[in-house]
Amino acid sequence: MSRMATWEDLVTYIRRSYEVIRVEPDEIRINIRWGTEEDEEERTQMVVVAREVLDGQEWVQLAAPFARVDEVALHAVLSEIGNTTVVGGAVVMGDYLVFRHSLPLVNLDINEFVDPLELVTGSADLLERHFIGRDDY
Template sequence: MATWEDLAEFVRAEYQLAEDEDTEYRIIEDSGEEIRILVEYDDNRSQIVILCREVLDGREDWVQVVSVVGRADEIDLRKLLEEIGQTSVVCGAVIIGDHVVLRHSLPLVNLDINEFTDPLNFVAETADHLEELLLGGDDH
């Protein structure tokens, strides 16, 4: 995988895309360089993962893998950071707008597929776990 277009083609073929119309939260404005996928779990829970193209220094393509945990004003941020510190080896927590999100970034040049899919799954699972732990469920 070497370009955003290659990654986007792979994602559209391998993952279930999420509906994008009813979105209160955007990572980047409508640039066409954002893909939303739906990760579903056996326990009827699900998590949206947002993939965003980033260009560093005007020349290096990266992908950000982002998943929303919940609204920052509804989350005990100390408890969130303690849990991430004990359980996470991939991703960091940030506040973007009104939301706490987990975010992991990867350079696209020479990216092996497992270097993308494993962190994507980990970010989704961690965000889902934190949402359940800190907010009690999905619809927050």
């Protein structure tokens, strides 16, 4: 499968390819794990993949939390993101800072999903490591 024409196709691909934490009608949560070097602990990053509709078009939103708003200096976080990332940006969702990116679902190729997913989760993990020093998400 190289093209995912529907939300259901994407969910099927995700279920086969990733560690699924939770599934809801328009949302699937997955856990991404990174292999580590011998002197480092294993790292994980939770990401929410959600179906959104804007002006009648379906979008896939990738959202990976990396800190609680009250545990970081927002200006420092936003400056770091502005200086180091190409894909995505930070938003406040409830009590959490989330690294987020959105993709149109129509004619979505697997690599058009996987590459941004890796960039979003990797960026969120680096921000989490840098600003809170733990692996909470």
